[in-house]
Each structure stands twice: as structure tokens, then as C-alpha cells.
Amino acid sequence: MTTLPAAGPAASTLAGPRNVPPFGSFNATLLGIEIRRRFRNRRTLFFTVAFPVVMFLAFGLQYRDTSIDAGRTVAQGAPSVAAFIMISMAVYGAMMASTSAGGAVAIERQLGWSRQLRLTPLHPAANISVKILGGLSIGLVAVLATFATGLVIGVRLPIHVWIVAGTAAWLGSLVFTAMGLMVGYLVPSENVMQFMGPALAFLAFFGGLFQPLDQMAKPLQDIGVWTPTYGLGEIARAPLSGEAFNWLAVGNVILWLAVFGVGAALAFRRDTKRV
Amino acid sequence: MTNPLTLAAPTTSRGVGPDRTGLLAVDATGLHKSFGAGSRRVRAVNGVDLQIRPGEVVAFLGPNGAGKTTTIDMLLGLSKPDAGSLTIFGRSPRAAIAHGLVSAVMQAGGLLKDLTVRETVAVTASLFAQSQPVDEVLERAGILDLAGRRVEKCSGGQQQRLRFAMALLSDPGLLILDEPTTGMDVEGRRDFWQAIRADTARGRTVIFATHYLEEADAYADRIVLVRRGEIVADGTAAEIKNLASGRTVTATAGNADAATLAAIPGVDSVESRAGKVRVRTKDSDAVARYLLTATDAVDLEITSHNLEDAFVALTGDQDETDETPEAPEAPETTGK
Numbered sequence: 001m002t003t004l005p006a007a008g009p010a011a012s013t014l015a016g017p018r019n020v021p022p023f024g025s026f027n028a029t030l031l032g033i034e035i036r037r038r039f040r041n042r043r044t045l046f047f048t049v050a051f052p053v054v055m056f057l058a059f060g061l062q063y064r065d066t067s068i069d070a071g072r073t074v075a076q077g078a079p080s081v082a083a084f085i086m087i088s089m090a091v092y093g094a095m096m097a098s099t100s101a102g103g104a105v106a107i108e109r110q111l112g113w114s115r116q117l118r119l120t121p122l123h124p125a126a127n128i129s130v131k132i133l134g135g136l137s138i139g140l141v142a143v144l145a146t147f148a149t150g151l152v153i154g155v156r157l158p159i160h161v162w163i164v165a166g167t168a169a170w171l172g173s174l175v176f177t178a179m180g181l182m183v184g185y186l187v188p189s190e191n192v193m194q195f196m197g198p199a200l201a202f203l204a205f206f207g208g209l210f211q212p213l214d215q216m217a218k219p220l221q222d223i224g225v226w227t228p229t230y231g232l233g234e235i236a237r238a239p240l241s242g243e244a245f246n247w248l249a250v251g252n253v254i255l256w257l258a259v260f261g262v263g264a265a266l267a268f269r270r271d272t273k274r275v
Numbered sequence: 276m277t278n279p280l281t282l283a284a285p286t287t288s289r290g291v292g293p294d295r296t297g298l299l300a301v302d303a304t305g306l307h308k309s310f311g312a313g314s315r316r317v318r319a320v321n322g323v324d325l326q327i328r329p330g331e332v333v334a335f336l337g338p339n340g341a342g343k344t345t346t347i348d349m350l351l352g353l354s355k356p357d358a359g360s361l362t363i364f365g366r367s368p369r370a371a372i373a374h375g376l377v378s379a380v381m382q383a384g385g386l387l388k389d390l391t392v393r394e395t396v397a398v399t400a401s402l403f404a405q406s407q408p409v410d411e412v413l414e415r416a417g418i419l420d421l422a423g424r425r426v427e428k429c430s431g432g433q434q435q436r437l438r439f440a441m442a443l444l445s446d447p448g449l450l451i452l453d454e455p456t457t458g459m460d461v462e463g464r465r466d467f468w469q470a471i472r473a474d475t476a477r478g479r480t481v482i483f484a485t486h487y488l489e490e491a492d493a494y495a496d497r498i499v500l501v502r503r504g505e506i507v508a509d510g511t512a513a514e515i516k517n518l519a520s521g522r523t524v525t526a527t528a529g530n531a532d533a534a535t536l537a538a539i540p541g542v543d544s545v546e547s548r549a550g551k552v553r554v555r556t557k558d559s560d561a562v563a564r565y566l567l568t569a570t571d572a573v574d575l576e577i578t579s580h581n582l583e584d585a586f587v588a589l590t591g592d593q594d595e596t597d598e599t600p601e602a603p604e605a606p607e608t609t610g611k
Contacts, residue, residue, distance in 0.1 A: 014448035014479055018374040019404035033394055040389060058373035112384025116441075120402040121373040125480070259599060 024123025026130065034134040037104075044100045047197060048142045048200025052093035055151050055210075060085035060154040064154050068240065079240045083157055087165045087237045088209040093142030094173035095204070095229065099196055102180020102264075106192040109184070109271065120198060124268065131139065132137045136170065143170045161239040168236040175253060176200075178260035185267035203229045230255035298365040300449045300480040301327040301350060305359035308345050308504075319345040319354070321504035327482065329448065334495035335484040338590055342504040343484040347453050350482070351379055364410050364448055375445030377405045380438045382454040388427035392418055395426060396440050403445045416440035417470055432463030439470060448475075451469055454482035456490065468494055488582050502590040515585050521557040522579050528552050530574035 015134050021027075038044065046079035063081035108114050117127060144167050157165075158196060183192060204210055206220065207229025213221050224230055233253025289604030308320040320342045327333055335343050346573060347353045349361060352368030363371035371377045386395060396413060400406040413419040416436045421429060429437065435455060439477065442450055452471070475481050477524040486490055491498050492512045500508040500515060508518050533547045552572075556562050559577045566572035580588075 014477075018376060018445075019375045021402065021404040025402040027401045029396055033390070033398045036394075037387075037389060108387070111387060112381070115353070115381070116385035116399075116445050117402075118353060119372060119379050120399060120445075121375065121404070183503045250280060 007215040021121050024126035025121050026123075026126035030122075030126075031130050031133055034130045035137045036140045038097075038101060038134045041100075044097070044138065044193070047193075048093050048097040048100065048138055049145050050147050051096075052089040052142060055092070056082075056086055056089040056146055056149055057153070060089070060150075061153055061209075072117050079157060079161075080155060082153065083150065083155045083240060084212070085239060086146055086155055087169060087240065088233055090143040090146040090166065091169040091172070091229070091233050091236050092200075092204050092209050093146055094139035095176045095232070096197075096200060096245065097139035097142050098135040098173040098176040099200060100193050101131050101138065101182045102177045102182075103192045103196055104134075104180060105131065105184035106187050106189055107184075110188055114271075118272075124272070128268075131181065132177050134181070135173070139170055139173050157240070158173050164239045165236050168238075169232070172232040172235060172253060175232060175257045175260060178257060178264050179228070182264035182267050183273045185264060200229075203227050207233055209233050226250065228252070228260075231256070278350040289610060292457065297329060299326055299362075300329045300331070301361075301363060301482070301531065302365075303350075303361045306346065306356045306361060307358040308349060308354065308356050316505050317527060323359075323501075323504070323506055325499065325506065326414075327480060329480050330478050332481045332494060332496045333483070334491035334498045335482060336419070336488070336491045336498050336586065337484075337501035337503060338486060344453055345504075346501070347379070347451055348486060350434055350451060351377065355564065363439065371449075376447055377451065378442040378445055378447040379451040379453065380435070380455050382440045382457045386426045386434060390426055391422065392424050392426060392429065392437055392489075393422040395437060396444065399441045400444045405446070406444050407446055409444075410454055412440045412443050415474065417445060417466065430463075432459050432467065433462070435459060435467055435501065436470065443474070444544055447479070449480045449482070450464070454484050454486070456485075456487065459527070464490075488586055492582050500586070500589050507574070507589045508585075512582055515589075516580060517580055518585060518589065521555060522559040522577050523564070524552075524554045524556060524559050524562045524575065524577050526566050526572040526575040528566055528570045531566060531570040531572060536562065537566070592597040 060082040063085065066073045066081040067078040068081055068084055070080035074080045105114065108117075125238065147166060149161065180196070183196060206224050207213075207227035208216075208224055209229055213224045213230065225248060231249040234246050234249035235253065238249075277605075303323060303325040306320050306323040306325075307318070309316050309318045311317050323342075323346060325346075335346070337343050345354070349356050350368060352372055361368060364376050366376070367376065368377070390398070393409065396409050397604065400409055400412075410419060410422075413422055417440045418433060418436050418440060421433060421437075425561045426434065426437065431550060439455075455471075456467055459467065468490070471481070481500065483490075483494070496511065498508070498510065498512055498515050499506055508515050510518070521541070527550055529550045531547065531552050533545045533552070536542060536547075536552065536554055539556070539558070539561050541556045541561060543555040543557070546553040552566070554562050563575060563577060
């Protein structure tokens with residue numbers, strides 16, 4: 001064939017003028033169903049919401065009246081060890097929520113859903129935004145559940161500590177959304193969380209979420225500061241002690257966010273190239 | 276494009292050219308796509324020219340590994356051709372997807388097990404700028420009564436009708452079906468094609484890949500036969516049958532001479548084995564006349580070819596040794 005007619009009526013309305021959806025097809029239905037899916041998954045709910053609460057009760061309840069401040073007692077207004085553990089567990093819950101939300105792309109790739117989505121106008125950035133927000137939604141529930149348990153058992157903190165620590169635990173878990181996405185785009189496994197779960201527990205332990213890092217042996221401490229869980233835990237607990245800002249922790253979070261973010265972007269590009 | 280069987284040029288067989296009333300649904304010229312590198316390089320698509328007018332129902336027919344899926348992936352913008360040009364309704368394949376002008380029913384996968392049928396359709400509908408009402412689409416695909424069922428509880432045929440419903444949402448000008456009835460039972464296939472047929476009556480352009488000859492024969496206006504990444508024939512079912520034209524004459528004839536038979540005008544091939552001869556010819560009368568008058572032939576039979584014979588003649592490989600993959604291994608299902 002050589003030339004196409006310059007103008008003429010469309011052969012049918014089926015090929016008629018169409019719009020491209022705004023915001024790369026990001027919309028409330030898509031987000032709503034993503035959030036519903038997150039909460040529908042009982043295993044995720046258990047590990048992100050129930051598990052941190054149970055761990056907190058198992059290890060924190062007994063330290064309700066133990067002060068973390070040598071100079072003051074809990075009755076005098078010092079934060080308790082229970083509060084310390086509560087925030088660590090909130091970080092853990094938010095981190096599990098974010099990782100599983102990001103890691104869900106592994107399932108979607110294996111089921112061919114990602115390929116199906118590529119046959120729609122959905123922009124990858126919109127899809128990833130939905131994953132991030134889905135993880136944040138269940139992460140928020142995890143943080144709130146742990147904090148509510150703390151309130152019930154008698155943890156008392158100034159209001160700004162609740163807000164700053166909770167927000168840090170919640171939003172800081174975005175580091176782990178990036179990690180989940182990276183692994184999700186790399187590993188073609190429906191059961192990605194089955195090995196991510198133990199890996200996260202391992203990171204949580206060495207990063208000082210289950211046991212304060214300064215109570216561990218020195219070599220473990222030296223390793224611990226490099227884990228991606230360390231910085232997040234430190235920052236979330238910082239409002240408790242009111243000590244000077246821990247720049248090592250901030251550096252840790254920025255480093256790992258960069259590593260996982262770039263890793264996720266590269267893994268995504270590799271994945272879409274071969275689909 | 277090389278054309279080993281010297282058939283009619285594909286693009287002229289039905290006068291397919293610039294559509295007088297609008298843009299071509301598919302306009303592909305010189306498409307090439309290879310996978311791998313070095314000695315393991317596989318030319319999956321090797322110079323495909325294809326022009327499809329709006330409203331045509333086209334079967335992409337060929338054996339496994341012929342390049343059907345690779346071509347479809349390029350039409351859908353899932354992979355980029357190494358060379359050649361390709362437009363869908365005058366746009367790039369990705370732009371056609373973004374405008375909801377083209378959609379596809381893949382042969383497997385593409386569904387989330389934990390969603391219900393209605394949720395799957397609703398979430399897909401939300402992604403398009405203009406979309407058909409969810410219940411109407413469910414109805415047209417014949418799965419409205421399954422709307423509340425989890426996808427994992429649906430049978431293969433039901434899941435396929437769900438994929439079809441999803442593909443209808445944007446009311447696309449072009450619908451692509453990649454081996455849509457693979458793994459369905461007879462009833463499922465019949466129901467599926469009934470739904471498609473009712474839909475194509477509305478003027479939608481449809482391209483479907485299949486290796487079921489009867490599907491191509493029954494549902495397509497036009498059959499594009501592909502073999503080893505090239506189009507070897509393009510026309511109506513009747514035209515394709517004519518391309519592998521002629522008849523087969525068989526007889527029991529102890530004294531028939533193969534060389535003499537082969538010299539009869541119109542004879543394509545002669546097989547002679549244990550006193551039986553089998554002659555493929557364009558002029559069966561001449562062969563029959565010779566056999567009945569000049570030899571001791573008995574039990575003479577003349578059979579005409581069907582689409583299957585045409586398919587075998589046109590796509591059969593002389594060197595059937597290579598295992599050309601249809602596409603690189605699907606990343607969703609492999610462990611690499």
C-alpha cells in the first residue's frame with residue numbers, strides 16, 4: 001500500500017476518537033480494590049497486624065513499669081521499656097505490610113496480571129503508586145493496632161511522641177515497599193513472602209527491633225547498624241529519649257531507600273522488556 | 276518476503292489495500308523479530324506484511340512456533356519489532372492501547388485468583404477513559420450469573436469468557452484473540468465462539484490465532500497462513516484450499532510406472548508402494564484415464580483436498596527438526 005486517504009469518515013465508531021485516561025489511569029476503583037485485596041489476605045493480616053501485637057504483649061507487658069531513663073521512674077514521667085518495644089513492633093508491622101504490598105507484584109507477574117495490565121492504558125507509575133498506598137493502608141492499621149494495645153496496657157507518652165513515632169514507623173516503611181517491589185520484579189514466585197517473611201524477621205533481629213542493639217555483642221552491633229531495619233527503628237524511637245538526632249540512622253534510611261529504589265526501577269525495566 | 280510455494284501475493288488476494296472509508300485496522304510492513312543471539316538466534320518473525328481493514332475477521336493459522344504469538348505481541352505493543360513499521364488505526368500499538376482501540380484475549384493467565392468476576396471487570400473498566408457498563412459486558416460474555424464468584428472457582432471456559440468480557444470493556448475497534456479456545460472442551464469452545472460471533476456482527480475487527488483448522492474455516496473471513504515467521508498464504512478459506520489445489524488419485528496397480536505417471540501434465544507427486552499408487556495432481560481426469568486405460572489399475576479413488584491438506588501442504592516443513600520457540604519463555608511462568 002502507498003498512501004492513506006487524507007480524510008474521510010471513520011469506518012466505524014469502534015475506531016473513532018478516544019481519550020487517554022488522566023493520571024495514567026490512577027483511580028479510586030483501582031486503589032479501593034487493591035486495599036480490599038490487602039485486607040483480604042489473612043496471612044498478611046496475621047503477620048502485619050496480629051503478630052506485632054502478640055510479640056509486643058509477650059515481651060513488652062512485663063516492662064510496663066521499667067524506665068528506660070536511669071534518672072527517673074515511669075511514675076515520674078519517663079518512658080517505659082514497654083513503650084520502646086511498642087514502637088519497635090509498630091515499625092516491624094509497618095515494614096511487613098509495605099514489603100508484602102510491594103512483593104505482591106511477584107504474584108501478579110506470575111499470574112500474568114502485569115501483562116494483562118499492559119493491555120490497558122494503566123501507566124506503570126500509577127500502578128506502583130497503588131501498591132505503595134495499599135501497603136501504607138495496612139501498615140497504618142498495624143501501627144495503630146500496636147499503639148492501641150500499648151494504650152490499653154498502660155503505656156503513657158506525650159501526644160507528640162505518639163504522633164512523631166507513629167508517623168516515622170508508618171512512612172519510613174516506604175523503604176520496604178521499595179524492597180518488596182525490587183524483589184517482586186526480580187523473583188517470579190507466587191510465594192515470595194514465604195521467604196521474605198523469615199528474611200525480614202532476621203533483619204528485624206539484627207537491626208535491633210526485637211532486642212536493643214546496644215545489648216548485643218559488639219560485632220553484632222557493628223553489623224546491625226548496616227541493616228535496613230536499624231535506621232528506621234532508631235528514628236521511630238528517637239522521640240522517646242529526646243536525645244540528639246542520630247545521623248547514622250538517617251544515613252542508613254537514605255542509603256537503603258536509594259538502594260532499593262534504584263534496584264526496583266532496574267528490576268522493573270528488565271521485567272517489562274521481556275514480557 | 277520469500278515465498279517458497281509461489282502463491283498469490285498475500286496482499287493482493289483480496290484486494291486489500293488502503294481502505295477507502297478510513298484507516299487500516301492493522302498496517303504492518305516488513306516486520307522482523309528475533310530472539311537470542313549468535314548461533315542460537317531464532318528468527319521468530321521474518322518479514323511479515325499485513326494489512327487488515329476494519330471489520331475483517333482474520334484467522335492467523337499456523338503450527339506451533341510459526342510466529343503467531345510473537346506477531347500478536349508486536350501488534351499489542353508488548354514487544355517492539357526489530358525492523359519494520361506497524362500501526363493500529365494509524366497509531367503506534369502503545370498509543371492504540373492507551374486510547375482503548377485494541378484489546379486482547381490471551382490464552383491463559385492474566386487473572387487475579389482472589390478477585391471476584393465483577394471486581395476483575397470493574398477494576399479493568401476503571402482503567403479506560405471510556406468504558407462499557409460492567410453488567411452489560413458481563414451479560415454479553417454470558418457470565419453475569421457468575422459475577423460474585425471468585426476467579427479461582429471458575430472453570431477454564433468461564434475464565435476465558437471473563438477475559439473476553441475484559442477485552443470488550445473499551446469497545447475496541449480491534450480485538451485480538453491468541454489461541455482463545457486452547458484447553459476448552461467442545462461445549463466451551465462452541466459457547467465461546469457463539470459469543471465472539473454475536474460480537475463481530477457489530478463490525479469489530481477480529482484477529483485470532485489458532486491451530487484449529489475448523490475454527491479458522493468456520494469463523495474467519497480471511498485466513499493468513501504463517502510458517503516459520505513468514506506469511507505463506509493469505510485469502511479466504513476457499514482460496515487457501517485452491518492454493519493447495521488439485522486432487523489425489525489412488526489405485527492398486529502393479530504395473531503402473533511411476534516415471535510415466537509423473538510425466539502426465541499436472542502431476543505434483545507420485546508415491547508407489549507395494550502395488551499401490553498415490554498421485555497428487557491438478558488434473559485428476561488425465562491420471563485416471565491413464566491408469567484405467569494403460570495399466571491394470573483397480574480400486575481407483577479420487578479425493579479432493581480440504582483445508583487440512585492445504586494447511587499441511589503450505590505449512591509443512593521439509594526439515595522439521597528445529598524447535599523454534601513461539602516466543603521467549605513467558606516470564607510469568609518460568610523460574611529464571
